[in-house]
Amino acid sequence: MVEIKECLRVRDLQAYYGESHVLHGVDFHVQRGEVVTLLGRNGSGRTTTLRSLMGLVGRRSGSIRIDGKEVIDLAPHKIARLGVGYCPEERGIFSSLSCEENLLLPPEVAPGGMSIAQVYQLFPNLQERAASQGTRLSGGEQQMLAIGRILRTGARILLLDEISEGLAPVIVQTLDRAIRALKQQGYTIVLVEQNFHFAAPLADRFYVMEHGQIVEGFEARDLESKMSMLHEFLGV
Amino acid sequence: MQHLTKFAWGAGVVLLLVAPYLGLYPVLLMKILCFALFACAFNLLLGFTGLLSFGHAMFFGSAGYVTGYAMKAWGVTPEIGLLLGTAVAALGGLLVGALAIRRQGIYFAMITLALSQMVFFILLRAPFTGGEDGLQGVPRGWLLGSIDLSNDLAMYYFAVAVFTFGFLAIWRIVNSPFGHILKAIRENEARAVSLGYDASRFKLLAFVLSAALAGLAGALKVLVLGVETLTDAHWHTSGEVVLMTLMGGVGTLLGPVIGASAVVGIQSELADKVGSWVPIIMGVIFVICVLSFRKGIVGELASVLTPSRGREHSEPGVSPSARGSVARLK
Amino acid sequence: MEVFGIPAQAWLGQILLGLMNGSFYAVLSLGLAVIFGLLNIINFNHGALYMLGAFCAWLGLNYLNIGYWWSLLLAPLVVGAFGMVLERTLLRRLYELDHIYGLLLTFGLALIIEGLFRHFFGVAGQPYPVPEALMGATDLGFMVLPTYRAWVVAASLAICLLTWFIIEKTRLGSYLRAGTENAKLVQAFGVNVPLMISLTYGAGVALAAFAGVLAAPVIQISPLMGSNIIIVVFAVVVIGGMGSILGSIMTGLGLGVIEGLTKVVYPEASATILFVIMALVLLLRPAGLFGREA
Numbered sequence: 001m002v003e004i005k006e007c008l009r010v011r012d013l014q015a016y017y018g019e020s021h022v023l024h025g026v027d028f029h030v031q032r033g034e035v036v037t038l039l040g041r042n043g044s045g046r047t048t049t050l051r052s053l054m055g056l057v058g059r060r061s062g063s064i065r066i067d068g069k070e071v072i073d074l075a076p077h078k079i080a081r082l083g084v085g086y087c088p089e090e091r092g093i094f095s096s097l098s099c100e101e102n103l104l105l106p107p108e109v110a111p112g113g114m115s116i117a118q119v120y121q122l123f124p125n126l127q128e129r130a131a132s133q134g135t136r137l138s139g140g141e142q143q144m145l146a147i148g149r150i151l152r153t154g155a156r157i158l159l160l161d162e163i164s165e166g167l168a169p170v171i172v173q174t175l176d177r178a179i180r181a182l183k184q185q186g187y188t189i190v191l192v193e194q195n196f197h198f199a200a201p202l203a204d205r206f207y208v209m210e211h212g213q214i215v216e217g218f219e220a221r222d223l224e225s226k227m228s229m230l231h232e233f234l235g236v
Numbered sequence: 237m238q239h240l241t242k243f244a245w246g247a248g249v250v251l252l253l254v255a256p257y258l259g260l261y262p263v264l265l266m267k268i269l270c271f272a273l274f275a276c277a278f279n280l281l282l283g284f285t286g287l288l289s290f291g292h293a294m295f296f297g298s299a300g301y302v303t304g305y306a307m308k309a310w311g312v313t314p315e316i317g318l319l320l321g322t323a324v325a326a327l328g329g330l331l332v333g334a335l336a337i338r339r340q341g342i343y344f345a346m347i348t349l350a351l352s353q354m355v356f357f358i359l360l361r362a363p364f365t366g367g368e369d370g371l372q373g374v375p376r377g378w379l380l381g382s383i384d385l386s387n388d389l390a391m392y393y394f395a396v397a398v399f400t401f402g403f404l405a406i407w408r409i410v411n412s413p414f415g416h417i418l419k420a421i422r423e424n425e426a427r428a429v430s431l432g433y434d435a436s437r438f439k440l441l442a443f444v445l446s447a448a449l450a451g452l453a454g455a456l457k458v459l460v461l462g463v464e465t466l467t468d469a470h471w472h473t474s475g476e477v478v479l480m481t482l483m484g485g486v487g488t489l490l491g492p493v494i495g496a497s498a499v500v501g502i503q504s505e506l507a508d509k510v511g512s513w514v515p516i517i518m519g520v521i522f523v524i525c526v527l528s529f530r531k532g533i534v535g536e537l538a539s540v541l542t543p544s545r546g547r548e549h550s551e552p553g554v555s556p557s558a559r560g561s562v563a564r565l566k
Numbered sequence: 567m568e569v570f571g572i573p574a575q576a577w578l579g580q581i582l583l584g585l586m587n588g589s590f591y592a593v594l595s596l597g598l599a600v601i602f603g604l605l606n607i608i609n610f611n612h613g614a615l616y617m618l619g620a621f622c623a624w625l626g627l628n629y630l631n632i633g634y635w636w637s638l639l640l641a642p643l644v645v646g647a648f649g650m651v652l653e654r655t656l657l658r659r660l661y662e663l664d665h666i667y668g669l670l671l672t673f674g675l676a677l678i679i680e681g682l683f684r685h686f687f688g689v690a691g692q693p694y695p696v697p698e699a700l701m702g703a704t705d706l707g708f709m710v711l712p713t714y715r716a717w718v719v720a721a722s723l724a725i726c727l728l729t730w731f732i733i734e735k736t737r738l739g740s741y742l743r744a745g746t747e748n749a750k751l752v753q754a755f756g757v758n759v760p761l762m763i764s765l766t767y768g769a770g771v772a773l774a775a776f777a778g779v780l781a782a783p784v785i786q787i788s789p790l791m792g793s794n795i796i797i798v799v800f801a802v803v804v805i806g807g808m809g810s811i812l813g814s815i816m817t818g819l820g821l822g823v824i825e826g827l828t829k830v831v832y833p834e835a836s837a838t839i840l841f842v843i844m845a846l847v848l849l850l851r852p853a854g855l856f857g858r859e860a
Contacts, residue, residue: 007596008631054754055754055798056750056754059762063757066598075753075755075757075760076753077754077755077757077758078752079754080754080755080756081756086754088751088754092748094744094747094748095747096743096744096746096747097743097744101740104740105740105741105744105752105755105756106755106756107755107756107757149755153755153756232778232784252649287665288669291814335845335848335849336848338852339804339848339852340850341666342608342666342669343666343804344667345608345669346608346800346801346803347804347844347848348845349797350797350800350801351735351845352843353797353826353840353841354842357838358838361834384611393749404780406612432602443809462649471793471797472677475673475677480671482670494653512681512684512685513681513685514789515677515681515684516677516681516682517679518610518677518681519674519675519676519677519678520674522673522674522677523671523674523678526660526667526670526671526674527659527660527671530667546656
């Protein structure tokens with residue numbers, strides 16, 4: 001029997017940027033091996049939620065448990081070391097490093113990370129561009145690089161922020177295939193996505209955010225019945 | 237609050253006018269006035285335009301030398317002497333400003349520091365400055381040809397008049413449309429430029445005005461004290477004026493005056509007692525101000541008396557748009 | 567042999583002297599660049615810490631019987647550790663603010679450190695003996711080469727190249743370079759960035775102290791030696807721009823040589839030549855010779 005573990009549990013997460021109260025008590029959970037999608041309009045707090053999970057938001061309160069461990073007060077590097085990989089919305093490719101240097105940069109946080117060969121198998125374009133300066137890569141290549149580099153670290157929980165944004169359909173297909181492959185290998189993935197059509201076929205569960213709170217949560221099998229609600233919230 | 241401010245201003249003016257009769261030593265008061273003007277001129281650049289110059293001593297000192305020499309060697313009247321010193325400082329401000337404005341932020345500060353060091357060397361070697369010994373025996377002259385300024389009381393009121401002129405000039409500049417554009421540039425230069433303002437021109441003009449008024453302060457000081465030394469052009473003096481402004485309150489009108497009074501007061505009190513500890517004490521005060529007292533005396537008082545000021549006043553005077561990369565996630 | 571009426575010996579001697587001074591400029595501007603790159607702070611007390619390094623060597627020799635060679639290793643370690651303490655306790659609080667406050671803080675610290683040393687040691691210079699192994703000179707035929715000066719240039723180049731290597735070619739260096747661009751993201755990858763920052767500051771400061779020990783036998787060790795040199799180093803940094811490590815090194819050396827040559831050709835200008843060059847560079851190429859941003 002496979003033991004299903006609750007890998008990520010967030011309770012009453014509040015977050016502030018300076019004086020702005022951005023998250024007003026976010027509650028959700030993610031089980032090991034699941035792909036969960038955070039849907040919502042721009043400004044609903046999805047990116048802030050991911051950043052709070054990573055410890056990148058200045059002021060936060062509430063509870064975030066990763067594999068049962070409370071991490072609300074931990075520094076980002078300690079959270080990463082628990083096996084969390086973060087792919088920011090702006091991708092964050094370093095211009096002073098080559099493509100391959102970018103790929104090799106993040107240190108190993110847990111055993112079992114992909115080798116470079118395996119990353120190149122997932123994203124062949126990166127191998128061709130290995131020596132190019134990081135920021136000379138196209139948008140799609142940069143996105144693949146951003147995902148590829150956290151796969152090398154051994155992180156099993158992936159936080160992916162808007163990975164399909166602004167990319168050509170061909171690249172989006174590559175990303176779709178990659179996420180499916182990762183899902184098969186048992187990665188736990190939290191996906192923040194504007195592009196509903198990209199996220200829908202991949203996710204096991206959906207959450208909808210609005211004004212810094214989770215307002216809806218449902219399983220993939222209930223997607224059909226929730227379409228009108230989604231249309232109202234997101235204009236899908 | 238309005239009435240309190242007006243009352244305070246009024247009281248201040250009265251105090252200034254009767255101070256010599258209260259037993260306060262007029263030469264010390266005049267020295268304070270000179271440094272207060274110097275600090276106010278500096279604050280015009282730092283607090284209201286957002287530019288940190290680390291070389292203002294070059295204007296303060298060179299104007300002092302020019303005025304001192306003019307008074308001593310050419311026997312001009314004090315108002316002409318002041319004019320000459322101020323003009324030279326303004327010219328210097330134009331030249332230095334034109335070069336320094338090309339870079340931003342910290343580079344700007346470094347360039348002003350380096351150029352002021354160059355001026356220091358020039359003053360050290362120039363024949364008319366008296367080198368390491370400085371300029372001695374500078375006469376105060378006859379104001380408008382008829383008032384003998386060697387009388388301390390007469391000199392005092394002249395100094396008050398000059399200071400008031402400089403202070404009012406700054407007040408006028410800050411509250412004018414020009415001053416508002418400077419503030420806009422300080423807050424967000426890119427936005428000001430996108431609105432059509434040639435930011436460099438405005439910054440340069442602010443720099444020249446600041447240099448000229450700093451020069452006026454230096455010129456006044458040589459009249460007050462009768463001597464001019466290289467210390468006034470040394471970068472320690474540049475640092476001192478930063479301290480005075482920081483301690484008093486960057487971006488406030490009264491702050492530099494209070495800061496200057498405090499620093500000059502502390503220095504003259506401690507000079508005989510603990511001599512070589514003075515720079516160390518100044519350094520400690522500097523560090524404390526930077527770490528936990530950034531609003532300065534006037535800034536802290538203002539926030540105590542008017543508690544519901546928005547966030548924009550939390551770091552007065554220094555550009556809020558330039559934050560360290562260590563703090564940002566791009 | 568004469569060039570422009572001045573004997574070759576004088577030229578070459580000044581070039582070597584210029585290379586030596588340039589080595590100090592290079593090591594110091596390298597330390598500043600390393601600190602500025604990651605912390606975005608212009609370390610005004612770099613000069614004071616250079617002085618501290620020299621004094622460590624002097625105090626070590628006169629009170630603890632620690633010789634030159636040990637000082638070369640220990641002084642940077644001691645001063646570097648001191649720098650890390652400063653970063654941890656004081657500088658760290660200012661990262662969220664405008665860069666200017668970091669500059670002001672380090673300026674204040676410079677005043678304190680120099681003030682303390684001036685109080686206890688006065689302004690008179692203290693001598694420091696050239697170590698035995700490096701005494702004397704070699705006659706190369708066309709010029710006489712003082713051994714110590716050649717050593718200074720060699721040691722400085724070595725340390726600069728070592729620093730360059732660490733930054734450009736090692737994993738730690740890639741963390742540093744990435745951290746310069748986006749420190750929080752590097753932290754999100756699991757790198758202990760706060761520790762890295764402390765170490766970087768310590769290393770930058772250790773470089774200054776190293777230069778101080780190297781300088782000890784050639785310059786009178788005085789509390790003022792720091793402020794005398796720091797302003798020149800600032801000019802070097804403005805001229806070079808802070809865009810590249812190699813750029814800082816080459817600019818430092820080059821300007822040292824130019825300064826030396828000026829002393830031969832037109833001595834009165836030697837104190838101001840660098841500032842004049844700085845003014846020219848600002849007019850023609852404001853970003854600096856190797857600078858990246860305008």
